[in-house]
Amino acid sequence: MADPVLHIKDAYFFEIPKKLWPRAFNTKQQVADVSKVWVELDDQFQDYEFHKQYHALEGLGVKLPSEDEAHDAWHNWVHPHDAHGHGDHHAAGHHGPNFGKPFDEFLNSKVAVRKTEFATWKSQKVQAASKLRSEDIRDANDLKYGDYQKADGFKTDAFDPFVDKMLTDAEFPAKWEEAKVAAADVAGFVKDESAETKWSDQKLADYSEHLSGKILIPQPFGRLRNLHEPEAGQLTITKYMIVEVAVALLIAIFFSWLARRVISGAAPKGRMWNFLEVFVVFIRDQIAVPAIGDGHHDEHPNDHHHSGDAASVDAGGHAIAAAANAGPGLGGNGHDHGHAGHGHGKKDHAHVSPAKKFTPLLCTIFFFVLGCNLAGMLPWIGAPTSTWGVTLALALVTFSAVVISGMAQFGFLGFFANQIPSMDMPWYMAIVLKPAIFLIEFGGLLIKHAVLSVRLLANMVAGHLVLLAIMALAFGAEAASQFTVDGSVSPMWWVAAGASILGCTLLSLLELFVAFLQAYVFTLLSALFIGAAIHKH
Structure with missing residues (x-):
């Protein structure tokens, strides 16, 4: 089992057992x-x-x-x-x-x-x-x-x-x-x-x-003060940076592979294809569409489940974009439905609904957060999402998407004006209340994204701290073993050892669940914030 302390603290080396790296x-x-x-x-x-x-x-x-x-x-x-x-x-x-x-x-x-x-x-x-x-x-x-x-x-x-x-x-x-x-x-x-x-x-x-046991990370761009601190103003590479790059590369590899198969138009085959498709379709249909909207308010609520746009992916293979524009599955076998009764004729394939447009971003956020969370379950690695710098950067990505999409929808000034809910009131009240409401709403927008970063950080750190507390029982067991009764190990040793093993096992299973849950919550909240930015209040 990985050391929970090393899951929380970033460093310029990877720590493994001394016997493996003497x-x-x-x-x-x-x-x-x-x-x-x-x-x-x-x-x-x-x-x-x-x-x-x-x-x-x-x-x-x-x-x-x-x-x-x-x-x-x-x-x-x-x-x-x-x-x-x-x-x-x-x-x-x-x-x-x-x-x-x-x-x-x-x-x-x-x-x-x-x-x-x-x-x-x-x-x-x-x-x-x-x-x-x-x-x-x-x-x-x-x-x-x-x-x-x-x-x-x-x-x-x-x-x-x-x-x-x-x-x-x-x-x-x-x-x-x-x-x-x-x-x-x-x-x-x-x-x-x-x-x-x-x-x-x-x-x-x-x-x-x-x-011994320290795999030091080369620093080609800067100098270190010690193994935990860089010199002021230096560009250095940390353990969590390497983990994040590894997660990003795995996402690119798997979804590039998926995109090549989706654009072929073939039926989904194989465990990996179906496994990845489950997540992408879930994010599209259960997160993006309800939170952001599909852009067709006059169509049947379930029509978005039959939009087969897999062919819109370009030859470069934008992996998650291919997933976002596919039909109920990602194999391109969905069915278009015309809207002649509404005067639209056949569906315009050039139109991309807001939900589908943001699904690639939401999928990227989900899988990146999930990958960083799961890295904390691996021995000697650690979860990058247990540091505020990482979670804050993720929240800034969401905030940037909110601002950019809002300004694209309403214009530069229109985005800020949209922060004020529509309300009818006399002008002499509006000139006082509306600026105050704007300050409250815009402040709330900033606070929401700050809390988004802290929520993920707190949930990831809390699990490791509790795991650390339970593992402290192992040290108690070791101390108890020093006190023997008639040459045998004290009964307290068995109690402490059994409690620490059982507690760590159960908490590790809980952390596995939390890794998925927090990736889902972060993605859902990101979708809700983006949806609020592109719709009139």
């Missing part, structure tokens, strides 16, 4: 080949990097405390309870709030503190000047960082020379950035075999243990 490092080079980030977080590498950064700052004319004093100040910031220790903190797992942060991050923290102090001081000066003449207000707004340094109460810091350069010298930040890149020399560190940079056998064994 590591046995004998050199620094082997660690660097597997994970450059892991080397960059190493205490000895960061000391090596510190030395190069310190001397680079000297070359840039920045006067800092002595090298030992600067090192101790930085080291105390990283390990506040061990200011002068030089052990294998990273390998041993001694974590603090600034764990793994290099010397340049320490210097950045000094700059950030000064920026905050200066902004607060200037704000107070502007506020005080607001009660005086306009010239005083203008002078207060023109205050610079140098003025703050001369103010009463300014407390100097040993690293102020660096801060001054960053805040007052326009060319210095770019030069410092170049120096940092040169100092982050992993290749040079790996080749250096001096006593200060040599890794002990114990450290290599610790790193082998930590990285």
Whole structure:
């Protein structure tokens, strides 16, 4: 069974049992080949990097405390309870709030503190000047960082020379950035075999243990801060991104295959064809048509079940569009019904009903959400829909469809005007009430789509959290096994173990049901929102 914690938290690696992906490092080079980030977080590498950064700052004319004093100040910031220790903190797992942060991050923290102090001081000066003449207000707004340094109460810091350069010298930040890149020399560190940079056998064994079972994701477009965080502003690839791409590819493969058979006009054959057809026809007839409408209000309510438009699919094979335009099945064997009695003659095949037009989008949403949900049932994978970024993006797709389809139907201004329900009232009441109603309705439109993302997120996360709680019983069973009665396992062990196995099994079955249910609910609500956007209120 997959670890529920890993289903909730995204990462830059896939976690599998250590025995299936073992590591046995004998050199620094082997660690660097597997994970450059892991080397960059190493205490000895960061000391090596510190030395190069310190001397680079000297070359840039920045006067800092002595090298030992600067090192101790930085080291105390990283390990506040061990200011002068030089052990294998990273390998041993001694974590603090600034764990793994290099010397340049320490210097950045000094700059950030000064920026905050200066902004607060200037704000107070502007506020005080607001009660005086306009010239005083203008002078207060023109205050610079140098003025703050001369103010009463300014407390100097040993690293102020660096801060001054960053805040007052326009060319210095770019030069410092170049120096940092040169100092982050992993290749040079790996080749250096001096006593200060040599890794002990114990450290290599610790790193082998930590990285066993982790399949790291290559990052060709950006850099990582660690295995869970990217560097600021970097484009990185996460585990859930790969899962989403895999789901999208599977959808494209299966429905391209289905489209080629649908456009052939042959009768549906085979389990896969019939299996996919069940879902597509259900989405078309039971979600899209009731929520969006078929565009023929004067025809019999059941006429939409006999519209065979499979031939309208182009040779490129738009898979789900082929499904949307087919008849009761997807084999193209539906029957057209004329409407001569209504003056229409034969049915116009160029017309595509609103329901059929949006069925491809709704099918795509349904199968993508379902695929991401089901990925959470697979060992060591995780459900992308258990992160808000994914569910918010899906909700934005629905919101975009609502806005675009609404504007296509009523025009740019007409879409916004359609948010106000039709009502008869005197003009003097309308000029007050209608703007207020518009704000309420448009705010409700935004809130509905925000809730759409949160609903899916909450349902997917809740199941994993409950599963995690039940699996905690397994740890209780392990603890109970330590207390024996007459050399045998305590009866409590059997109770805890049995309860955890039964509970996890039942909850996993429930999660399987929820995966389908939430895909259906998300698709249904999307259809309802689109239907509301293209019809007059």
